[in-house]
Amino acid sequence: MLLPINWVKKYVEVDMSSKELADKLTMTGSNAEEVITLREGISNVVVGKILSVEPHSNADKLLVCKVDVGTETIQVVTGAGNVAAGQLVPVALHGSKLPGGITIKRGKLRGVESQGMLCSGEELELKDSDYPGAETDGILILQEYYPPGMDIKEALDLGGEVIDFEITSNRPDCLSVVGMAREIAAATGKSWSMPEIVLSPGVGSIENELQVEVENPDLCPRYLARVVKDIKIQPSPRWMRRHLAAAGVRPINNIVDITNYVMLELGQPMHAFDLDRVEGRKIIVRNARPGETLVTLDDKQRNLTPDMLVIADTGRPIALAGIMGGANSEITGETKQIVFESALFDGASVRMTSKKLGLRSESSSRFEKGLDINMALTAVDRAAQLVQELGAGTLVEGRLDVLGASTEKRKLTIQWEQINKLLALNLTAEQISGILTALGLEISVDGEYMTAIIPTYRNDIEGMADLAEEVARIYGYDRIPLTLMEGSASKGARTRKQKLIFSIKTALTGMGMHEAITYSFTSPHIYQKIGIGAADYPPVVRIANPLGEDQSIMRTTMLPSMLEVLSHNYNRRIENCSIFEINPIFIPKALPLTDLPDEMLTLAMGEYGENVDFYTLKGKVEVLASLLGLEDKLTFQPARHPALHPGRTAELLMDGKAIGLIGQIHPKTAENYETDAGTVLGELNLQAMLDQANTDRQYQALPRYPAVTRDLAFIVEKNVQAAEIAELIKKGGGSILEKVTLFDIYEGSQIPEGHKSMAYSLSYRADDRTLKDEEVNKAHQRIIDLLEKELGAKLR
Amino acid sequence: MREKLEQIKKKAMEAMEALHDLDQLEEFRVKTLGKKGELTLVLRGMGSLPPQERPVIGQLANEIRTALEKALGKKTVELKEAALEKRLEEETIDVTIPGKQPDLGKLHPLTKMLNELEEIFLGMGFDIAEGPEIEWDSYNFEALNIPQNHPARDVQDTFYINDNILLRTHTSPVQIRTMLKQKPPIKIICPGRVYRSDAVDATHSPIFHQIEGLVVDKNITMGDLKGVLDVFAKQVFGQETKTKFRPHHFPFTEPSAEVDVSCAICRGEGCRVCSHTGWIEILGAGMVHPKVLEYCGIDPKVYSGFAFGMGLDRITNLKYGIDDIRLLFENDIRFLKQF
Numbered sequence A: 001m002l003l004p005i006n007w008v009k010k011y012v013e014v015d016m017s018s019k020e021l022a023d024k025l026t027m028t029g030s031n032a033e034e035v036i037t038l039r040e041g042i043s044n045v046v047v048g049k050i051l052s053v054e055p056h057s058n059a060d061k062l063l064v065c066k067v068d069v070g071t072e073t074i075q076v077v078t079g080a081g082n083v084a085a086g087q088l089v090p091v092a093l094h095g096s097k098l099p100g101g102i103t104i105k106r107g108k109l110r111g112v113e114s115q116g117m118l119c120s121g122e123e124l125e126l127k128d129s130d131y132p133g134a135e136t137d138g139i140l141i142l143q144e145y146y147p148p149g150m151d152i153k154e155a156l157d158l159g160g161e162v163i164d165f166e167i168t169s170n171r172p173d174c175l176s177v178v179g180m181a182r183e184i185a186a187a188t189g190k191s192w193s194m195p196e197i198v199l200s201p202g203v204g205s206i207e208n209e210l211q212v213e214v215e216n217p218d219l220c221p222r223y224l225a226r227v228v229k230d231i232k233i234q235p236s237p238r239w240m241r242r243h244l245a246a247a248g249v250r251p252i253n254n255i256v257d258i259t260n261y262v263m264l265e266l267g268q269p270m271h272a273f274d275l276d277r278v279e280g281r282k283i284i285v286r287n288a289r290p291g292e293t294l295v296t297l298d299d300k301q302r303n304l305t306p307d308m309l310v311i312a313d314t315g316r317p318i319a320l321a322g323i324m325g326g327a328n329s330e331i332t333g334e335t336k337q338i339v340f341e342s343a344l345f346d347g348a349s350v351r352m353t354s355k356k357l358g359l360r361s362e363s364s365s366r367f368e369k370g371l372d373i374n375m376a377l378t379a380v381d382r383a384a385q386l387v388q389e390l391g392a393g394t395l396v397e398g399r400l401d402v403l404g405a406s407t408e409k410r411k412l413t414i415q416w417e418q419i420n421k422l423l424a425l426n427l428t429a430e431q432i433s434g435i436l437t438a439l440g441l442e443i444s445v446d447g448e449y450m451t452a453i454i455p456t457y458r459n460d461i462e463g464m465a466d467l468a469e470e471v472a473r474i475y476g477y478d479r480i481p482l483t484l485m486e487g488s489a490s491k492g493a494r495t496r497k498q499k500l501i502f503s504i505k506t507a508l509t510g511m512g513m514h515e516a517i518t519y520s521f522t523s524p525h526i527y528q529k530i531g532i533g534a535a536d537y538p539p540v541v542r543i544a545n546p547l548g549e550d551q552s553i554m555r556t557t558m559l560p561s562m563l564e565v566l567s568h569n570y571n572r573r574i575e576n577c578s579i580f581e582i583n584p585i586f587i588p589k590a591l592p593l594t595d596l597p598d599e600m601l602t603l604a605m606g607e608y609g610e611n612v613d614f615y616t617l618k619g620k621v622e623v624l625a626s627l628l629g630l631e632d633k634l635t636f637q638p639a640r641h642p643a644l645h646p647g648r649t650a651e652l653l654m655d656g657k658a659i660g661l662i663g664q665i666h667p668k669t670a671e672n673y674e675t676d677a678g679t680v681l682g683e684l685n686l687q688a689m690l691d692q693a694n695t696d697r698q699y700q701a702l703p704r705y706p707a708v709t710r711d712l713a714f715i716v717e718k719n720v721q722a723a724e725i726a727e728l729i730k731k732g733g734g735s736i737l738e739k740v741t742l743f744d745i746y747e748g749s750q751i752p753e754g755h756k757s758m759a760y761s762l763s764y765r766a767d768d769r770t771l772k773d774e775e776v777n778k779a780h781q782r783i784i785d786l787l788e789k790e791l792g793a794k795l796r
Numbered sequence B: 001m002r003e004k005l006e007q008i009k010k011k012a013m014e015a016m017e018a019l020h021d022l023d024q025l026e027e028f029r030v031k032t033l034g035k036k037g038e039l040t041l042v043l044r045g046m047g048s049l050p051p052q053e054r055p056v057i058g059q060l061a062n063e064i065r066t067a068l069e070k071a072l073g074k075k076t077v078e079l080k081e082a083a084l085e086k087r088l089e090e091e092t093i094d095v096t097i098p099g100k101q102p103d104l105g106k107l108h109p110l111t112k113m114l115n116e117l118e119e120i121f122l123g124m125g126f127d128i129a130e131g132p133e134i135e136w137d138s139y140n141f142e143a144l145n146i147p148q149n150h151p152a153r154d155v156q157d158t159f160y161i162n163d164n165i166l167l168r169t170h171t172s173p174v175q176i177r178t179m180l181k182q183k184p185p186i187k188i189i190c191p192g193r194v195y196r197s198d199a200v201d202a203t204h205s206p207i208f209h210q211i212e213g214l215v216v217d218k219n220i221t222m223g224d225l226k227g228v229l230d231v232f233a234k235q236v237f238g239q240e241t242k243t244k245f246r247p248h249h250f251p252f253t254e255p256s257a258e259v260d261v262s263c264a265i266c267r268g269e270g271c272r273v274c275s276h277t278g279w280i281e282i283l284g285a286g287m288v289h290p291k292v293l294e295y296c297g298i299d300p301k302v303y304s305g306f307a308f309g310m311g312l313d314r315i316t317n318l319k320y321g322i323d324d325i326r327l328l329f330e331n332d333i334r335f336l337k338q339f
């Protein structure tokens, strides 16, 4: 909110600079974002009185003026023809600054000394709304008397400072000049006042002019109206236009300006209807009827629904309650009589309608926050007073006031020591009541109890904590001591799951993988991109209001995210890239969603580059399995996935249940994602692995007897799997077989077509004795026999 | 005979001095002391000596043998040493050639920063609580004193799944879940991923990360809140860091504050990072609103508490001098390797 300092000074004394005031208020809860100096670009431009005008001796189009600028009389050469002796004009003195960074210096024009410059409205960047005639060609001729030498910004009320405050949603009362006057007073210890409202008697009686009926008092607890006749639409006076402009509101005409002025000053939105266009001279506050429409002031047709509150006449809606007026009852240049509306509308209702229609206004954003039921009355009278002050029309005597709720102030009783207890302070009851009184509360203290009567503009104060905040912010947050809480010691420890994830990340980075973090929403087109047919698209959680289609579903797989990261790096010519991410994927239990989806913690991995293949990634998964104590539960078996190479993909099974997938990407995937064809990817259900993880370890005695190592090489058919062979070797080797290591696989010359040679190193050992050769030979032979029998292996 | 022996000793000693490698030395040993060596040959000729001279000459011969053996031993050590030195000299490498680095992966800067912050709070006795990213509207808003059609919902532009389910806009629902299932004392931090429908630019991301904290117990005061956050700020940004609490409004805390820390880069002088104010806003905080405690079945007359929240991404960027939040989600290896 823009608060013009000159305006607020009407209601509170300010004895510090605007910067100091801004800092002070920031520390009491009104966060000042900026102090703006109006017309900062204009300096040292003063009112000058033209004493004489002579032709220039060397130029037909130039004139030489003698000008009284207060302290002296100077000579100025001008090219404008509209100057004459006796006029008051803006004069830019030597060294003055004009908007756009222009500096004026004395000099000679065609040989004649000029000690400054007479200014046009345009040169001062003034509009007609700033000063009448400012947009006319030629020097700006001032209409009123100002003493020569007076600063032009002061004379025309162009300057001043404005503080831009960020007002929080609980304080709609601060969205007004008087509200801020009250805050300034409380923060600086000054007193403040409301505008004094005195009305001259009106003509006739409002009862003969207008009727008001409120059908839905829940959504409209109060509706006030006043009528003004003999309206003369004209520009409002300069002081009003200046204040409005400084507060960021464009002046329009006297009636519209009065409604805006009252809203900015008191915080109460106002509306004016052209009474001649209100059918039946009756205002009805009611819910919209099915199918009704209204063209609002911004010329858009709005389709209304029965949950929306409208202001209607006897025939049709003429305004959206609290949001915007209708074009059908708008003030025009021909308007002769008007109705001022000042009402209280239900905040939630205004907000709902405003959201539904996508129409927000200054008015709606105020009503949403909940306004003061009593300010509505003050405001309608203030508008009437301004009409009389401005001579904008003839006020009709009386006002209509349809009241459907209490205007009483609420009472709140607390134990005032609770405030000290919450804030770690030791204030006296007097100190507390002093602060609250300054904020407009009426306080009485009875022993340990304190009763506060809450003004109706402070709907946000509901309990002790709210009062404590008022006390704290005015007393000063900086005066609350730093303490460290007493009480029960707590452990402060990571959970088992958190510790496991920590160690997994440590292991993965230790194996050269970098951690990636990617978005968890994605495009519905990813499934197609990784080769999944439309019939197989999984059920997904869809965002109702996504930023775009590309971010409209919650991911059910992290493979596309991995591919995107790998592709990003591949396309930047990064030769090696190895990444992982741990985050949940989102699996709906049923669609449409009635319960929260399962968030399945997932480990995604991906890598490409030199020395990367299926086995480098598989090896990392095996290391993880061992870290989690799962090596005996996990098995790999060939599997298919549309994104992956059909011959180089494995499913990871834990106790026979699929919990993940690793594989080299399919050439089509490489093409779709523009990434390395040798890329390998993996996606594991980390949640399942963590659930089964066993990280308890027991010391195993180191071997005391030597091992016997035997190598074994044989030829088998190419399609025989290593897992099958390992199984047979273990079976044949029995309990003395300690370790089986596959060290060579060979196909090619000397090996029959469709076969491969496999070479293993077997290590035999017993815990309790040195093995004898015969024992080892027997076991070794059993292995050979089994391999020959089961697989037709031929020993090499 | 005596002269001959002395002669042999002298000659041998001289010859030995001139030798420069171990092979020559061995050859020399055989030649001098071996079975067919000079000394042996001399001793074999002892038979021709008169018997009374034999012990004397024998002793002399043994002395000479011992002396020569000792000298030989010494010379051997010397030559071995020299040979080793020579070998080592030859094996010299250029130690300025770059090392062979194993690949070390890096944790994402967000994780690194999070670990650091978690350690600080773990040290102060906080536990770490987590919760779902897709949440009930009621936990994300209503429990936090933000009813339907409340203007405070504007501040947090929300992604909805349907009327009741949304992408959490803060990790506060984790606080609610914790308070609903655990009686005070409660002392937790809630780190996690949150969502707000902000378009992406250098300082905004629709997905970002928060750490919130919650303490609920008897006699918890706003002084405690200030104390804990002051300790926290000093640990993260340095011991000289100052904190400034400014009044603010959050529906779920009362009183509420925004917390600034003195800019660590300019030490409060004012610079680009702190927009020339000397202060950087990093936290929102306050005393838990009585209505929030009530919603969770905790009696606000008996218990009080404080809560705070901060943006992990923002703190990470401040700490590492990252000027664009998008870098955090792009996962360029050249970026990730820097941390």
Ligand SMILES: [Zn+2]
Residues within 6 Å of the ligand: B263, B264, B265, B266, B267, B268, B269, B270, B271, B272, B273, B274, B275, B276, B278, B279
């Ligand atoms: Zn700074």
